[in-house]
Every structure is written in structure tokens, then in C-alpha cells.
Amino acid sequence: MKVMAQMSMVMNLDKCIGCHTCSVTCKQAWTNRSGVEYVWFNNVETRPGVGYPRTYEDQGKWRGGWTLNKRGRLKLRDGGRLHKLSRIFSNPKLPGIQDYYEPWTYDYDMLLNSPAGEHTPVATPKSLLTGKDMKISWSANWDDNLGGSLETMDQDPLLAKMSEEVKAEYEKAFMFYLPRICEHCLNPSCVASCPSGAMYKRAEDGIVLVDQDACRGWRMCVSGCPYKKVYFNHRTGKAEKCTLCYPRIEVGLPTVCAETCVGRLRYLGLVLYDADAVAAAASVADEHQLLDAQRSVLLDPNDPAVIEAARAEGIEEDWIAAAQASPIWRLIRDYEVALPLHPEYRTMPMVWYIPPLSPVVDVVTNTGNDGEDANNLFAAIDKLRIPVGYLAELFTAGDPAPVELSLRKLAAMRSYMRGVSLHDEHDESIANAVGMSGAQIQEMYRLLAIAKYEERYVIPAAHAEQAHDLEEMGCSLDFEDGPGMGGAGPFGSSSGASVPVAVENFHSLKNRQTADRPSSPGRVNLLNWDGNGKPDGLFPPEEKK
Amino acid sequence: MSTGSLLLWVVLPYACAVVFIVGHIWRYRFDKFGWTTRSSQTYESRLLRWGSPMFHLGILMVIAGHVVGLLIPREWLYAIGIDEHMYHLGATWLGTAAAILTLAGLAILIYRRRTVGPVFVATTPMDKVMYVFLGAALFFGTLATLVYQVFGSGYSYRESISPWIRQMIIFQPHPEMMEQVPIFFQLHVITASLLFALWPFTRLVHVFSAPIPYLFRPYIVYRSRDESRGAGARPVRRGWDPITTPPDNRGRRRR
Structure with missing residues (x-):
């Protein structure tokens, strides 16, 4: 057993309103x-x-992820090392930019500078690739809220797997939102596809990153990832991907997408897993067994043997404690309501989802019945094949049982808590019907519905003895025209965004960064204070009791 | 031995070799981020799918041919049974085939670069300069092969150019060996030398990133954040001594 820690995310799809704030x-x-x-x-x-990029889930076309060879061993679906090198001069499975969309801007200048005329001036769209006029015909969420979906829906690779009758009814039946980031897989096929060895999984927290200095732009990661969550920067010629906001995670802050989520539907926390068991779990022959196999790779952080093994691997006590308090572990293993996205890709993804119950509730309510009654809901989950079948294609390789169980637990939670709120009655039979106790239901309710910040995000900071190094750590995206738009001056910079270059800044930074003690002891120059921390002298000393 | 000959066949090649080597070291140390193929496949893949493999496979054949023809003394080849006639046939016909493959591939790629809007916009001035020298070296090399080997009586460069190169490599230059070489071979050598000087400053550096180690490494790469002050952190540039400040003076929240 080789215990490793993995920072992971769970998203509660029931609460996603599709506002795109995270994006x-x-x-x-x-x-x-x-x-x-x-x-x-x-x-x-x-x-x-159809998703973004279009039809990315159709692995018959894009050939991402892993599959099993004749001997039942894992192999990259798009071929092994030699096969990849043989096609390095032109990667036939690389999505073109048109499969995402052609980026554009608008000719805003026209609005301001066009001469007076009869008609209101129009800002025409201009392609950001060629600078020429273009007709906008697709984007990252063109079919948002099923817009235009009558034309494009038949391209959804998941619907293609479902029966005709289901396909005909889907639009009446349901709709939900699926926010996606990089899955930070335990068995990442992008890493395995990288010819340069520039992609890696961080040993400490499992975040999958691209070394921008080592990437040579062979583009195999883009086609290797079945979720198409590695992107090619067409200007720098390097691959880029979701970093799980590691500079924030390292100091104990949640990712930007999680922090700004208005529905508060994202959970972040550690899980411990057995790195030695990953390959065997990913090679299970029956796709329906992959979910259980992945669950079994995750280790119980309260098991003394696991704790001992974790210590032996050098995992610190506060990280073990964080794994024990992890909302991820509770949602995946204690309640078993969270499910992985497309386990059949065999990458062991680590961003899991709680399937949405709302479509079911809506259907029941629309028929005039009580949409929050446990029996009605249970019956509806059993009867409504459409959402369950579709969700199963997303989360369990087509096996409806785990999805049904998860939805039944959510339904039980709704009914049970309604009883508590309205009549102060604790109907244990509802809880027992899904194999839980009333107390467990209330705990789950607290985690899912109350969703306190400190319970959603249990993120141990990187280690104190390393913290000083991390403070001024370079960032892999901090290059010319990168997010930080270039480096700091010779005296470094304050925290936060880069400041405009000016002689005042230069001198204040020089004073601040080169002095070995405050320039005026006991006083603080507020102009130099960057808003972080509490410099001595800013506030009067606290009274000692 | 004239001054011109000394300049062309000793000074220029050595200068180009120095720029080639030092340039690569310098670029690798200070511009790892710029070291990439800078692929344009996301813009256009239909033409690239033909042009790029044609050009690259062709040029690999060309390089292999140059190694055999220039670096391996012909006595060694005689020893394994490859006589002058066999060599000549192989070099001429394989060489011509490789040249056609390379030039056709290059033609497709340049056509694509010029006519596909996004690809043309993404072309840097350095790319254009590089194309000129690469094209010139390929053009004169092909021309020399066609004029002297295919349609001419055959020129035995293994008695002049090859020993000249090998003497250069062991630092005992003999510029007079190149003086009587036909003009297209001379032009080929000069343009190739200049291309080598240009090499480190162009996207051609990706040749040295040919991912051979991929064949031997495990699929999943783990890396510790601590390896170099944190994953992704670049080493401090030469001349920039890291300025450390007392922690108390930083005004940062202590966690």
C-alpha cells in the first residue's frame, strides 16, 4: 500500500443554476x-x-482515455508510445480550433468613431485568429439552456447510446447543467500521452500540471485527454490546463471557481488513496464495476492502518486530519451520493458529481402530485427512465443502480427534512428506506443544504516549513503576456496583481524590500501596505486580559 | 590558398558552428519557454496532414544520407561490401526521392502558410527568414544532385567535400579541398552553414527535443512540488540574486 493524497472536488448538480460565474x-x-x-x-x-469542444465524449472519434487490450491490460485508446511517435508530425485526432469555436472580438471602435449617419453604427465581430470579419456560428456554450438544440441535440454522444423512444422525449423530460474542470485523474491519460514528459501529477496533492518550460508542443495530451481539458495555446505553442488554482490551494484557499460559485455547490477536500491499486482498479473488465473499483482505491482516513501507512509515506498530521474531515470522503464513501464523470474512460477522475434530483421533482410536481413526498419521488425515480438512463451514461458507464441509489438518498433527504421543518417529525422509515439513519440524513443535509464555507472547503495549507518558499513562488503561467503580464521589477512586488511601473512604486518597493527593519518603527505607511496581513503599528495593541 | 577560400571554407563554417552550439546552450538556458514546435495544427490540419509528414520523413532521410555520405569514410563502406557503384546508385536515387519528398512537403507547407489566414497571421519574421535559408539549402542541394549526379557524369564528393568536413571536425582544416568543388555544391555548403547559424534562434530547435525518452519512461509522471522551489517555478535568472527580506517586514498574514 502506497498512500498518496489527492485534492479533489465534488459538485452538487442539484444546486447548479447554470449562471457561468465559475467560468x-x-x-x-x-x-x-x-x-x-x-x-x-x-x-x-x-x-x-453536445458539450465543449463539440462531441468530446465520442471516444470512437477522438480516442481519448484508456482502454483494455486483448490481454485485459490498460493501453491508451489512441495507441501506445511507438504509435504516438509515428504520428508526431501530424496528430490526426487533434481537435481543430473550429471544434471549440473561433474566438472573436467586436469592432468597438466603430461605435465611437463612425461618422454621423442615418443608422446606428454596429460593432461587427472580428476573428481573433485572422483579424477579419467573421460570422459567429458557435461558442463554448452555444446550446446553453437547450438553445437551438433541436438542430444540434442529435449530436450528443450520450443520447446516441440511448433508445429512440428516449431520444424523442428528452426535451420534454429534463435539462440540467454540468460544470466541468480538469478531473485531476488518478490515472491521467494526458500525462501518459505527453512525449516530452512535461505533464506530471504532483506527488503531494495529485494536481495534474503542465511544466511550461518542458512542454514542446507535440499536442498529444490534447487528444489523450478524454475530457478534452488540456488546451493548446496557439500563440505560445504550449499546452495549458486547469491548475486547480494550486497557488490558492497551497495557502488553504479554495479554487476561484469554487470560491465564486453562487450556488455554493462545490466541495474541495483531500482523499487518501492507494497508488499501488490504481492500475488494477482501472483495468477492471466490466465497465459497471469501475465505480466500485475506484471507490475501493480511496482509503478510509480513520483506519489506523491507513494512518500509519500515510505517516510512513511522509504525509503530515494536519493533512491526515484534513483527509479525515474531508467533505469529499463523506460524499463519496459515507453517503455514496457522489459519482465520477465517465468512469468508463478508465482515467480514475477525481472531480465527482452529485446527480441532479430536480428534474425528477419537477416532473412529479408538474403531474399535480406532491413533488416532495418520499413515496412519490421514489416511484418517480423508478419510473422515469429518461433522466436516470442519461445520468447513468454520464456517471456510471450506463449502470442505473448507483444513480438511482444516489437520487433516492437525495429524495429521502428532501422528504425527511420537510417533515422535520413542517411538523417536527423525524420519520425514520424514510431514512431507513435508503439505508441511512435519521442522524446521517441530517448530517448530509447540513453538508449539502446548509453548506457552510468551512465544511465545503477543507484545504490544508502547504507546509509551514515550506511556506516561505511558496510566498514568492513563480507561477507556471507567469510569463510574458501571462496572467501576471510579465515579471516584477528587480525588487519583487507586493502581493496581488502587478502594479503599474512608476518611479514612486519603484522607490517604495525598494525601501520595503531592501530594508532590514521598518523604515519608521511604530508607524505604517499605508500607501505601501498591500492590504494583506497586519503590519506592526497598524492597529493599537490588543488588551491583555 | 587564398584569403577568400580561407574565409569561405574555414572561418565561415567554424563561426556558424560556434553560433550553432553556443546559441543552443544559451537558448536552452534562458528561453526554455520559447522552445517549442509552435504547431499550427489547430488552425488547419487537412494540408498539414500531408505536408508535414512528407517534409519531416523526407528530411530525416536526407539527414541520414548526409551522415552516410559525409561522415563515414568510403573505405569503411567498401569494407562492408558497398562499392562505389552501389553507393552512387543508392545515394543518387534514394537521395533524389528524399529530396522530392522533402521539397514537395515544404511546398505544401509554405503554400498552407501563405494561404490559410490564421497560419499566415501566426508566422513570425524569423519563420520567414528561416524558410528562405532552409529553402535555399534544400534547393542547391537538390540542384547539385540533379545537375551533377542524375543528369551529369557524376561528381565524387566523397573525395573532396567529405574529407573536408571530417578534417574540419578534427580541427585540421583543409580549405583547398573545397576550391575545385562545383558551384552548386559550394552554394549548398554555404547556405547550409548559414542555416546552422540561424538554427538556434528559430523554431528548428524542436529537432533537439525529439521525444525518444518517451519510449522508455513510465506512463504516469509524478513530480514533487519541492524539487525546485515548487513545481513550475523557474530557476532564478543569472544576475538576479534573490532578495530575501526578514519575514517580519513583509506585512504578510502569518498562517
């Missing part, structure tokens, strides 16, 4: 640069829908 804040933080205009490390898809 926008992520974009502002990471990909608001030329070369990655078309890149959304976080995107929100309306399902059913």
Missing part, C-alpha cells in the same frame, strides 16, 4: 490572454447537449 471568474483569473481566447479551464454545459 467567467476562472477565465478572468487564468485565460484572459491571447492564444487562449477559446480556452475555458472551467465551462458549464447544458445537458443534454
Whole structure:
């Protein structure tokens, strides 16, 4: 047993309202640069829908992820090492930029400078690739809220797997949102596909990153990832991907997408897993067994043997404590309501989802019945094949049982808690019907519905003895025209965004960074204070009791 | 031995070799981030799918041919049974085939670069300069082969150019060996030398990143954050001594 820690995420899809706040804040933080205009490390898809890039889930076409060879061993679906090298001069499975969308801007100048005329001036769209006029015909969420889906929906690779009768009814039946980031897989096929060895999984927290200095732009990671969450920066010629906001995670802050989520549906925490068991679990022959196999790779952080093994691997006590308090572990293993996205890709993804119950509730309510009554809901989950079948294609390789169980637990929670709120009655039979106790239901309710900040995000900071190094650590995206737009001056910079270059800044930074003690002891120059921390003298000393 | 001959066949090649070697070391140390193929496949893949493999496989054949023809003394080849006639046939016909493959591939790639909007916009001035020298070296090399070997009586460069190169490599230059070489071979050598001087400053550096180690490494790469002050952190640039400050003076929140 080799215990490793993995920072992972769970998203509660029931609470996603499809507002795209996560996408926008992520974009502002990471990909608001030329070369990655078309890149959304976080995107929100309306399902059913074709996704971003279009039809990325059709692995018959894109050939991402792993599959089993004749001897039942894992191999990259798009071929092994020699096969990859043989096609290095032109990668036939690389999505073109048109499969994402052609990025554009608008000719805003026209609005201001066009001469007076009869008609209101129009800002025409201009391609960011060629600078020429273009017709906008697709984007990252073109089919948002099923918009235009009558034309595109038949391209949804998941619907294609379902029966005709189901396909005909889907639009009446349900719709939900699926926010996606990099899965930070335990068995990442992008890493395995990288010819340069530039992609790696961090040994400490399992975050999958691209070394920008080592990437040579062979593009195999883009086609290797079945979720298409590695992107090619067409300006720098390097691969980029979701970093799980590691500079924030390292200091104990949640990712930008999680922090800004208005529905508070994201959970972040550690899980411990057995790295030696990953390959065997990913090679299970029956796709329906992959979910259980992945669950079994995760280790119980309260098991003394696991704790002992974790210590032996050098995992610190506060990290073990964080794994014990992890909301991820509770949602995946204690309650078993969270499910992985497309386990059949065999990458062991570590961003899991709680399937949405809302479509079911809506259907029951629309028929005039009580949509919060446990029996009605249980019956509806059994009867409504459409959402369950579709969700099963997403989360369990087509096996409806785990999805049904998860939905039944959510339904039980709704009914049980309604009883508590309205009549102060604790109907244990509802809880028992899904194999839980009333107390467990209330705990789950607290985690899912109350969703306190400190319970959603249990993120141990990187270690104190390393903290000084981390403070001024370089960032893999901090290059020319990167998010930070270039380096700091010779005296470094304050924290936060880069400051404009001016002689005042230069001198104040020089004073601050080169002095070995405060320039005026006991006083603080507020102009130099960057808003972080509490410099001595800023506030009067606390009274000692 | 004239001054011109000394300049062309000793000074220029050595200068180009020095720029080639030092340039690569310098670029690798200070511009790892710029070291990439800078692929344009996301813009356009239909033409690239033909042009790129044609050009690359062709040029690999060309390089292999040059190694055999220039670096391996012909006595060694005689020893393993490859006589002058066999060598000549192989070099001429394989060489011509490789040249056609390379030039056709290059033609497709340049056509693509010029006519596909996003690819043309993404072309840097350095790319254009590089194309000129690469094209010139390929053009004169092909021309020399066609004029002297295919349609001419055959020129035995293994008695002049090859020993000249080997003498250069062991630092005992003999520029007079190149003086009587036909003009297209001379032009080929000069343009190739200049291409080598240009090499480290172009995207051609990706040749040295040919991912051979991929064949031998495990699939999943783990790396510790601590290896170099944190994963992704670049080493401090030469001349920038890291300025450390007392922690108390930083005004940062202590966690």
C-alpha cells in the first residue's frame, strides 16, 4: 500500500443554476490572454447537449482515455508510445480550433468613431485568429439552456447510446447543467500521452500540471485527454490546463471557481488513496464495476492502518486530519451520493458529481402530485427512465443502480427534512428506506443544504516549513503576456496583481524590500501596505486580559 | 590558398558552428519557454496532414544520407561490401526521392502558410527568414544532385567535400579541398552553414527535443512540488540574486 493524497472536488448538480460565474471568474483569473481566447479551464454545459469542444465524449472519434487490450491490460485508446511517435508530425485526432469555436472580438471602435449617419453604427465581430470579419456560428456554450438544440441535440454522444423512444422525449423530460474542470485523474491519460514528459501529477496533492518550460508542443495530451481539458495555446505553442488554482490551494484557499460559485455547490477536500491499486482498479473488465473499483482505491482516513501507512509515506498530521474531515470522503464513501464523470474512460477522475434530483421533482410536481413526498419521488425515480438512463451514461458507464441509489438518498433527504421543518417529525422509515439513519440524513443535509464555507472547503495549507518558499513562488503561467503580464521589477512586488511601473512604486518597493527593519518603527505607511496581513503599528495593541 | 577560400571554407563554417552550439546552450538556458514546435495544427490540419509528414520523413532521410555520405569514410563502406557503384546508385536515387519528398512537403507547407489566414497571421519574421535559408539549402542541394549526379557524369564528393568536413571536425582544416568543388555544391555548403547559424534562434530547435525518452519512461509522471522551489517555478535568472527580506517586514498574514 502506497498512500498518496489527492485534492479533489465534488459538485452538487442539484444546486447548479447554470449562471457561468465559475467560468467567467476562472477565465478572468487564468485565460484572459491571447492564444487562449477559446480556452475555458472551467465551462458549464447544458445537458443534454453536445458539450465543449463539440462531441468530446465520442471516444470512437477522438480516442481519448484508456482502454483494455486483448490481454485485459490498460493501453491508451489512441495507441501506445511507438504509435504516438509515428504520428508526431501530424496528430490526426487533434481537435481543430473550429471544434471549440473561433474566438472573436467586436469592432468597438466603430461605435465611437463612425461618422454621423442615418443608422446606428454596429460593432461587427472580428476573428481573433485572422483579424477579419467573421460570422459567429458557435461558442463554448452555444446550446446553453437547450438553445437551438433541436438542430444540434442529435449530436450528443450520450443520447446516441440511448433508445429512440428516449431520444424523442428528452426535451420534454429534463435539462440540467454540468460544470466541468480538469478531473485531476488518478490515472491521467494526458500525462501518459505527453512525449516530452512535461505533464506530471504532483506527488503531494495529485494536481495534474503542465511544466511550461518542458512542454514542446507535440499536442498529444490534447487528444489523450478524454475530457478534452488540456488546451493548446496557439500563440505560445504550449499546452495549458486547469491548475486547480494550486497557488490558492497551497495557502488553504479554495479554487476561484469554487470560491465564486453562487450556488455554493462545490466541495474541495483531500482523499487518501492507494497508488499501488490504481492500475488494477482501472483495468477492471466490466465497465459497471469501475465505480466500485475506484471507490475501493480511496482509503478510509480513520483506519489506523491507513494512518500509519500515510505517516510512513511522509504525509503530515494536519493533512491526515484534513483527509479525515474531508467533505469529499463523506460524499463519496459515507453517503455514496457522489459519482465520477465517465468512469468508463478508465482515467480514475477525481472531480465527482452529485446527480441532479430536480428534474425528477419537477416532473412529479408538474403531474399535480406532491413533488416532495418520499413515496412519490421514489416511484418517480423508478419510473422515469429518461433522466436516470442519461445520468447513468454520464456517471456510471450506463449502470442505473448507483444513480438511482444516489437520487433516492437525495429524495429521502428532501422528504425527511420537510417533515422535520413542517411538523417536527423525524420519520425514520424514510431514512431507513435508503439505508441511512435519521442522524446521517441530517448530517448530509447540513453538508449539502446548509453548506457552510468551512465544511465545503477543507484545504490544508502547504507546509509551514515550506511556506516561505511558496510566498514568492513563480507561477507556471507567469510569463510574458501571462496572467501576471510579465515579471516584477528587480525588487519583487507586493502581493496581488502587478502594479503599474512608476518611479514612486519603484522607490517604495525598494525601501520595503531592501530594508532590514521598518523604515519608521511604530508607524505604517499605508500607501505601501498591500492590504494583506497586519503590519506592526497598524492597529493599537490588543488588551491583555 | 587564398584569403577568400580561407574565409569561405574555414572561418565561415567554424563561426556558424560556434553560433550553432553556443546559441543552443544559451537558448536552452534562458528561453526554455520559447522552445517549442509552435504547431499550427489547430488552425488547419487537412494540408498539414500531408505536408508535414512528407517534409519531416523526407528530411530525416536526407539527414541520414548526409551522415552516410559525409561522415563515414568510403573505405569503411567498401569494407562492408558497398562499392562505389552501389553507393552512387543508392545515394543518387534514394537521395533524389528524399529530396522530392522533402521539397514537395515544404511546398505544401509554405503554400498552407501563405494561404490559410490564421497560419499566415501566426508566422513570425524569423519563420520567414528561416524558410528562405532552409529553402535555399534544400534547393542547391537538390540542384547539385540533379545537375551533377542524375543528369551529369557524376561528381565524387566523397573525395573532396567529405574529407573536408571530417578534417574540419578534427580541427585540421583543409580549405583547398573545397576550391575545385562545383558551384552548386559550394552554394549548398554555404547556405547550409548559414542555416546552422540561424538554427538556434528559430523554431528548428524542436529537432533537439525529439521525444525518444518517451519510449522508455513510465506512463504516469509524478513530480514533487519541492524539487525546485515548487513545481513550475523557474530557476532564478543569472544576475538576479534573490532578495530575501526578514519575514517580519513583509506585512504578510502569518498562517
